[in-house]
Amino acid sequence: MVRPRSLVGLVLLFLVALGCGGGGSSRVKLVSEVVWTLPEAVWNEIPAGDRQDMLKRGIQFENPTRTLRFPQTRFHTLLRVGERLYPVPANGEIDLPEIPAGVTEASVISSPSNPTPLHTFPIAQLVAGVTIVVPINYHGPLGMNSPDDTVPGGRHLHSRDEDNGTTTCPPGTKSPCCEDQNGALGDGRRYNNGWKRYRNFIGSTCFQWVLAGCCANEGAEIIPALFGSYISCYDNHKSRNCQDLKDDDFAVSATEIVVQCGQQARLTVTNGTCSNESIVLTLSNFVGQVKGDEDYGPGSQLIRHYDSATPRVNHLRDREFFYIAPVALPEGVTELKTSFMCVTAGQVRVVDVTVRCVPQPTPTPAPTPTPQPNRAPRLLRFTNTFLPDLHSNAFKTEAEDPEGDTLTYTWSWSGPATSCGRDSGAGADGTRSRVYNHDGCSGTQEATTKVKVVVRDSKGAEATYEHLLRNEGSFDLNF
Numbered sequence: 001m002v003r004p005r006s007l008v009g010l011v012l013l014f015l016v017a018l019g020c021g022g023g024g025s026s027r028v029k030l031v032s033e034v035v036w037t038l039p040e041a042v043w044n045e046i047p048a049g050d051r052q053d054m055l056k057r058g059i060q061f062e063n064p065t066r067t068l069r070f071p072q073t074r075f076h077t078l079l080r081v082g083e084r085l086y087p088v089p090a091n092g093e094i095d096l097p098e099i100p101a102g103v104t105e106a107s108v109i110s111s112p113s114n115p116t117p118l119h120t121f122p123i124a125q126l127v128a129g130v131t132i133v134v135p136i137n138y139h140g141p142l143g144m145n146s147p148d149d150t151v152p153g154g155r156h157l158h159s160r161d162e163d164n165g166t167t168t169c170p171p172g173t174k175s176p177c178c179e180d181q182n183g184a185l186g187d188g189r190r191y192n193n194g195w196k197r198y199r200n201f202i203g204s205t206c207f208q209w210v211l212a213g214c215c216a217n218e219g220a221e222i223i224p225a226l227f228g229s230y231i232s233c234y235d236n237h238k239s240r241n242c243q244d245l246k247d248d249d250f251a252v253s254a255t256e257i258v259v260q261c262g263q264q265a266r267l268t269v270t271n272g273t274c275s276n277e278s279i280v281l282t283l284s285n286f287v288g289q290v291k292g293d294e295d296y297g298p299g300s301q302l303i304r305h306y307d308s309a310t311p312r313v314n315h316l317r318d319r320e321f322f323y324i325a326p327v328a329l330p331e332g333v334t335e336l337k338t339s340f341m342c343v344t345a346g347q348v349r350v351v352d353v354t355v356r357c358v359p360q361p362t363p364t365p366a367p368t369p370t371p372q373p374n375r376a377p378r379l380l381r382f383t384n385t386f387l388p389d390l391h392s393n394a395f396k397t398e399a400e401d402p403e404g405d406t407l408t409y410t411w412s413w414s415g416p417a418t419s420c421g422r423d424s425g426a427g428a429d430g431t432r433s434r435v436y437n438h439d440g441c442s443g444t445q446e447a448t449t450k451v452k453v454v455v456r457d458s459k460g461a462e463a464t465y466e467h468l469l470r471n472e473g474s475f476d477l478n479f
Contacts, residue, residue, distance in 0.1 A: 027093045029131040030108065032075040032213045036068045036138040038198065045195040053185055054202070072133060075213025076274050076345040077118065080107045081126075084297075087279070090346035099123055108134050110213065111345075112277050112302060118213070138210060179205035179243045206233070206242045214245065214274030238276050238306035238315035246272045249317075252342050252349045259288075259325040261357040271305045272317050275345045278303040280321060287338040287355060289324040314430075329357045375402040376461040379477040382453075386472050391439035393469055394427045397453050405457035407432075415449030417441045417469055436469065446470045 043066040051061065058071035079086040082100040106126060107117035119134040126132075182188050186200030201207055209215045215233055233242060249272030259265045269278045280290045282299040292301030305316050329336050335356050342349045381398040401407055411434040413423065420441040427433030434453070438446050449469040456462040465477065 026096050026128050028096060028126055028128065029092045030075075030077065030079065030088050030094065030134060031072040031092055031131060032077075032134045032136055032211070033072045034070040034136045034138050034211055036070070038066050038068065040066060042195050042198055046199075047195075050185060050195075050199055057203075059202075070211060073211050074346075075134070075211070077108050077110055077134070077213050078112070078345070080109055080117070081123075085109075085112065087343055087345050096126055096128060099126070111275050134213075136210070136213070179241075180207075183207065209242050209245060209274060212247075212274070215242070235313070237274065238313050240315045244272070245274045247274075248347075249273055250278075250342075250344050250347045250349065252351055254351065255349070256352045256354075257323065258354045258356060259323060261325050261329065261355060262327040264322050264324040265353075266320055266322055267351070268318050268320050269303055269342050269349075270318050271303075271344055273344055273347070276305050276315070277344070278305065278319070279343045281341045281343055283339070285338070286340060287329075287336055288326055288353065290321065290340055291324060292319075292321040323351070323353060325353075325355045329355065334358055374457070374459045374461050377401045377405075377407055377455045377457050377463045379455065379463050379465055382465060382467060382475045382477055384451075384467060384472045384475075386470075387435070390424075390435075390437060392424060392435050392437040393451075393472070394433065394435045395451055395453070395467070396427065396429050396433040397455065397465065398432070399455045399463065401457045403457070405459065408456050410454040410456070411451070412454075413449060413451045413469065415469070416445035417449035420445060421449075438469065 054068070055061070060069040061067075062069060074090060074092040075088075077088050079088055079094060079097070081097045082103040084097065084100075086094060086097050088094050104123055105120055106123055107120040109115055109117055118136070121132060181200045182205055183200050183203030185202050186196065186204075188200065189196075191197040191200065206215070215236065234240070237245065249270065251270045253268040253270075254265075257265045257267070269280075271278045278292075279296055280292055280301045280303065282290060286299060290299070290301050292303040294302050296302040301321065303319050303321055305319055307314050307316055323340070335354060335358075337352065337354055339350055339352045342351065377399045378401070379397065379399050383396045383398075385394045385396075386392075387394055395411070397409065399407055409431045411423075413436055417436075417438045421436060421438035424435040424437050427435045434451070436451060438449075441449075446469050450466050451469055452464065452466045454462055454464050467475075
């Protein structure tokens with residue numbers, strides 16, 4: 001058997017997964033299997049009707065250990081062998097990778113940004129025709145449905161009805177929130193304890209992503225872990241909610257491009273799947289260069305769909321990358337075709353490239369534009385919102401720069417409330433927002449305290465605005 005090597009093997013892997021290759025004799029299959037051990041009181045409370053409904057859905061009951069075992073399913077993951085990563089296709093079947101000398105173990109990780117293994121197994125298990133089951137020992141919704149949404153630890157609001165009603169977390173919700181109570185077995189309501197709390201979670205949007213392997217490292221928490229070493233789902237998906245993830249939301253802005261020698265083409269890769277990265281892969285006969293965020297192997301690049309430089313990491317569904325054509329082709333060749341691939345977990349998009357080395361007419365020089373003086377940023381709107389649970393005010397400013405420069409925001413406050421309150425840092429909208437806590441301050445102290453924001457462009461021009469701490473509302477500045 002000839003095993004594929006390095007990135008060439010990775011590309012062949014995806015071609016086979018898409019039906020572009022032949023035979024399956026050299027493949028293994030990776031699936032996940034969620035097991036969930038319930039507290040004894042909850043286990044004993046499960047009604048017979050619910051047991052029957054779950055059995056019909058292939059969920060097994062293991063009475064001695066009070067464990068629910070869910071059907072095996074495909075999942076979004078990467079196989080790591082030595083220093084090489086192999087994305088697992090949608091059907092879970094993967095061509096056997098080359099095993100580097102000295103490597104005795106393989107592992108499964110959720111993404112390049114989450115390198116901690118979900119499962120590790122001996123290399124000897126990588127035998128053609130076998131199915132490798134990746135166990136996910138699940139711990140349930142943990143503190144997700146606490147009746148107190150302001151318990152210590154940074155818990156965020158769940159956007160629920162005040163009367164324990166149904167969840168209200170539509171796609172696009174701009175705060176940590178998950179559809180964790182809309183399972184087919186339940187009634188969609190919030191329960192703080194007992195079997196119904198667990199029943200409603202089974203089959204919910206949040207839990208379906210757990211079964212798919214996108215959330216196995218979370219423990220279904222929307223906050224930093226209070227109950228173990230789990231990452232919060234809002235952090236895991238880079239400030240996205242689970243109902244905003246889309247399995248098929250993966251595309252490249254162009255599938256065919258023509259590029260002149262020595263020129264470059266700017267492309268956009270869209271990735272709204274649960275994977276936070278896209279990978280650009282090239283074959284060994286590839287001509288030119290691709291440029292993303294960082295090298296992912298010879299001639300190939302990793303593209304991160306998030307920005308870690310902001311106070312709160314933001315998911316970036318659309319990211320740009322470049323194809324750079326060679327400065328020349330072999331002698332006598334004026335046109336050459338090549339291609340590369342954009343890959344995320346289980347999906348691949350091919351971009352065909354035509355490189356042309358045809359002399360271009362010399363362009364007429366454009367007149368030199370007259371330099372224009374730099375103009376200061378323009379303040380558009382200022383919002384002041386009282387947060388009663390935190391006894392704080394959240395401020396946000398909207399501004400634009402006439403020249404399109406990047407803006408920076410500097411916040412400060414002055415007055416009596418600064419002695420009894422505190423600056424809580426950036427708000428939900430990053431540096432253009434700020435939160436000031438004034439718990440313990442008197443009304444008189446709050447009334448005479450001001451908040452100031454200074455907005456500067458990259459050339460030093462600035463605009464300043466001051467506002468009273470407790471003068472709440474949305475204000476059209478437009479100056």
